[in-house]
Amino acid sequence: METRRSWARRAGVLFVLVWTIIPLYWAVNISLQTNVQGSAKPSNYLPPTPSLSNYIALLLGSGETAQAMRQGFVNSILECLCATLLTTVLATLAAYAFARMRFRGRTVLFYAVLATLALPAYTTLIPVYQLMSAVGLVNTYVGIILVYCSGFLPLATWILHNYMTALPISIEEACEADGATRMQVLWFVVLPLARPGIASTALITFLFGWGQFLFPLILSTDASTAPLTVVIAALQGRHSFPFTMMSAAGVVAVLLPALIALVANKYIVNGMLAGSVK
Amino acid sequence: MRASSRLFRSIALVLGAAAVTTELSGCSGGSQSPAHEKIRGETITVVMPAPPPPKKLLDRFTAQTGVTVKWNNVDFDSITTKVAAGGAARTYFGDVTYFNFLNGPQYAKLKWFLPLDTLLDPGVTKDTLGKSAFTYDKKLYGVPWDASVGVTTLNKSMFAKAGITSLPTTMDDYTADLVKIKRAGIVKYPLSMPFSAAEGLTVYWIQTTVAFGGASIFDKHGKEQFSSPSSPGYKAAQWMISALKTGLVSPGAVNDGDSQAQGLQAQGLSASSLVDYAGNVSSLYDDPKQSKVVGQVVYLPVPGAHGPVRSINLSDGIGVPAFAKHPAAAAKFVSWLIDGKNQIKFGGAGASDEVWSAQYLPSNYPALTTLNAKGKVGDGAVLLNILKNHSQPYFPYGTPEWYPAFSHAVQTSLHAAATGTMTVPDAIKAMAAAATH
Numbered sequence: 001m002e003t004r005r006s007w008a009r010r011a012g013v014l015f016v017l018v019w020t021i022i023p024l025y026w027a028v029n030i031s032l033q034t035n036v037q038g039s040a041k042p043s044n045y046l047p048p049t050p051s052l053s054n055y056i057a058l059l060l061g062s063g064e065t066a067q068a069m070r071q072g073f074v075n076s077i078l079e080c081l082c083a084t085l086l087t088t089v090l091a092t093l094a095a096y097a098f099a100r101m102r103f104r105g106r107t108v109l110f111y112a113v114l115a116t117l118a119l120p121a122y123t124t125l126i127p128v129y130q131l132m133s134a135v136g137l138v139n140t141y142v143g144i145i146l147v148y149c150s151g152f153l154p155l156a157t158w159i160l161h162n163y164m165t166a167l168p169i170s171i172e173e174a175c176e177a178d179g180a181t182r183m184q185v186l187w188f189v190v191l192p193l194a195r196p197g198i199a200s201t202a203l204i205t206f207l208f209g210w211g212q213f214l215f216p217l218i219l220s221t222d223a224s225t226a227p228l229t230v231v232i233a234a235l236q237g238r239h240s241f242p243f244t245m246m247s248a249a250g251v252v253a254v255l256l257p258a259l260i261a262l263v264a265n266k267y268i269v270n271g272m273l274a275g276s277v278k
Numbered sequence: 279m280r281a282s283s284r285l286f287r288s289i290a291l292v293l294g295a296a297a298v299t300t301e302l303s304g305c306s307g308g309s310q311s312p313a314h315e316k317i318r319g320e321t322i323t324v325v326m327p328a329p330p331p332p333k334k335l336l337d338r339f340t341a342q343t344g345v346t347v348k349w350n351n352v353d354f355d356s357i358t359t360k361v362a363a364g365g366a367a368r369t370y371f372g373d374v375t376y377f378n379f380l381n382g383p384q385y386a387k388l389k390w391f392l393p394l395d396t397l398l399d400p401g402v403t404k405d406t407l408g409k410s411a412f413t414y415d416k417k418l419y420g421v422p423w424d425a426s427v428g429v430t431t432l433n434k435s436m437f438a439k440a441g442i443t444s445l446p447t448t449m450d451d452y453t454a455d456l457v458k459i460k461r462a463g464i465v466k467y468p469l470s471m472p473f474s475a476a477e478g479l480t481v482y483w484i485q486t487t488v489a490f491g492g493a494s495i496f497d498k499h500g501k502e503q504f505s506s507p508s509s510p511g512y513k514a515a516q517w518m519i520s521a522l523k524t525g526l527v528s529p530g531a532v533n534d535g536d537s538q539a540q541g542l543q544a545q546g547l548s549a550s551s552l553v554d555y556a557g558n559v560s561s562l563y564d565d566p567k568q569s570k571v572v573g574q575v576v577y578l579p580v581p582g583a584h585g586p587v588r589s590i591n592l593s594d595g596i597g598v599p600a601f602a603k604h605p606a607a608a609a610k611f612v613s614w615l616i617d618g619k620n621q622i623k624f625g626g627a628g629a630s631d632e633v634w635s636a637q638y639l640p641s642n643y644p645a646l647t648t649l650n651a652k653g654k655v656g657d658g659a660v661l662l663n664i665l666k667n668h669s670q671p672y673f674p675y676g677t678p679e680w681y682p683a684f685s686h687a688v689q690t691s692l693h694a695a696a697t698g699t700m701t702v703p704d705a706i707k708a709m710a711a712a713a714t715h
Contacts, residue, residue, distance in 0.1 A: 241537040
């Protein structure tokens with residue numbers, strides 16, 4: 001019975017691995033081929049004459065596309081880092097307040113914040129666009145960062161709330177008994193203890209930000225603020241579909257999040273599971 | 279990618295519907311500047327699904343007009359989203375943008391674009407092909423910058439190898455020739471057809487309907503004309519599905535969009551496409567970087583029930599959004615883009631650094647004839663004749679406002695029929711139901 005379970009587990013893991021890795025492999029495989037090779041039937045399971053020409057054209061070229069890709073990469077990093085920083089700071093304060101402070105309407109407010117998670121982002125697109133336009137934040141980093149922040153804040157608050165609720169309260173009470181203020185308790189006790197949770201939240205927020213498309217598409221009116229996702233979509237022409245180059249662009253775009261996921265996998269999983277086990 | 283395209287189109291549709299409600303309840307359209315507004319020193323944002331025209335020519339435009347152009351290259355599907363979001367939010371997103379004539383009636387009704395009649399100088403569009411598709415309520419809302427029609431392409435070498443000496447003019451001949459090519463083993467699947475649930479499938483079906491003798495899939499009152507089994511639309515759907523089931527079309531076509539289907543012909547994996555894009559011989563089949571059949575593919579007037587039929591107009595347009603900040607400067611740019619002299623340069627008759635890769639087929643007819651005379655239009659003589667004498671609007675009685683929803687039903691139903699989850703009669707029934715508004 002045990003052996004059968006073990007084999008079933010291995011088969012399950014293998015299935016998930018293949019399911020996940022094949023699309024990535026295919027993107028890499030296609031990106032190393034020319035358009036003619038890439039559209040051959042039957043398909044080439046290995047690049048017949050592997051070439052980095054798509055990557056070179058995208059990253060080192062001097063044309064509009066290469067410039068837009070480089071700018072898009074910078075924009076993605078900047079927008080995601082700033083949004084992550086802002087979201088994490090605000091979510092930490094909010095989560096601490098919801099987890100430890102007693103005030104009227106706390107529960108209602110907390111669930112109201114959580115309820116916004118269920119709101120499809122598309123329903124807020126037009127009001128947000130109008131608002132950003134009215135205050136002159138369309139096509140600015142600040143506008144995009146603020147929108148990311150408002151979108152990610154509820155989830156970040158929830159993750160950190162679960163994490164902080166699971167921390168032993170006795171240490172904080174001891175500090176308060178010794179005369180520490182609420183902010184001192186937060187700064188010197190809670191934050192060091194919650195560091196893994198904060199790291200998880202920051203990573204998850206960054207990864208969410210990296211994949212954003214619709215809001216930055218609407219809020220950026222040129223390449224100066226457009227992130228990679230928007231730039232890559234624009235590689236597709238009206239009557240042409242340079243799929244080998246788009247595959248290369250996809251591989252470039254996925255490198256940073258993949259690296260983060262590999263290095264910080266433990267924190268990401270912790271964040272996802274925060275509060276699930278008491 | 280295709281799924282996300284559909285998602286964004288759906289979003290655009292929802293936003294559009296929401297905005298129709300708002301507009302119909304009494305809100306007015308956008309602002310309009312005086313036609314003779316001073317434009318020197320203004321900067322316009324141009325949002326297009328294409329890379330910018332050559333810098334040299336854009337700089338010349340700026341020197342002549344004093345207008346600086348900021349170019350925003352956005353993919354085709356996302357432009358629809360941007361237009362819908364900008365229109366629904368009544369917010370500026372650009373001064374000039376791509377105008378999809380299939381969404382034109384929606385745009386016109388919602389007042390998301392400015393009429394160009396008053397903005398453009400008189401006579402600017404005199405020689406522009408296909409502009410009737412952009413006219414709604416007698417007002418011109420967009421102008422074609424690239425002329426395209428549905429046209430048949432075929433690989434003459436493959437046809438010759440199969441012993442076919444004269445090119446087909448009727449659907450019966452065309453089908454028989456494809457069968458002959460398949461039986462001769464020249465190519466396994468001789469016909470390219472895009473069966474993925476995308477816009478290309480609707481276009482293919484509508485042109486095939488014309489081939490089977492239907493002038494339009496709707497009559498002048500907007501009533502559908504394809505639910506009867508004897509109707510051209512019904513026969514067209516049957517022919518398309520039959521081509522797939524009998525192996526004229528690759529089974530993998532159920533996942534192919536139009537660019538993938540064209541790619542098969544470019545790779546020498548199919549012998550023909552009944553409905554192709556007029557411009558692909560130069561831009562795809564004769565480009566050695568993308569094609570293995572250079573010099574082999576030619577245009578053919580679309581075969582019909584009793585002889586060649588008209589090609590449907592598929593022009594790419596450009597327009598000025600209602601909330602443009604600089605409408606007069608935007609109109610100046612539109613005039614510049616469709617100007618014959620510039621289109622000749624874009625088309626490769628001038629210096630090499632003046633070629634604009636995004637212009638496949640000039641919309642200015644004299645420019646097209648000049649480029650053809652200089653050998654810059656692949657198989658140009660056939661194409662010119664089709665464009666000038668044998669083309670018709672996509673919808674001769676005007677594009678219905680509910681076209682996007684109808685097209686979605688056509689795509690999903692025909693795709694389902696192709697995958698075998700729906701019969702052709704059921705697919706036609708679903709399409710007819712979507713046309714009952």
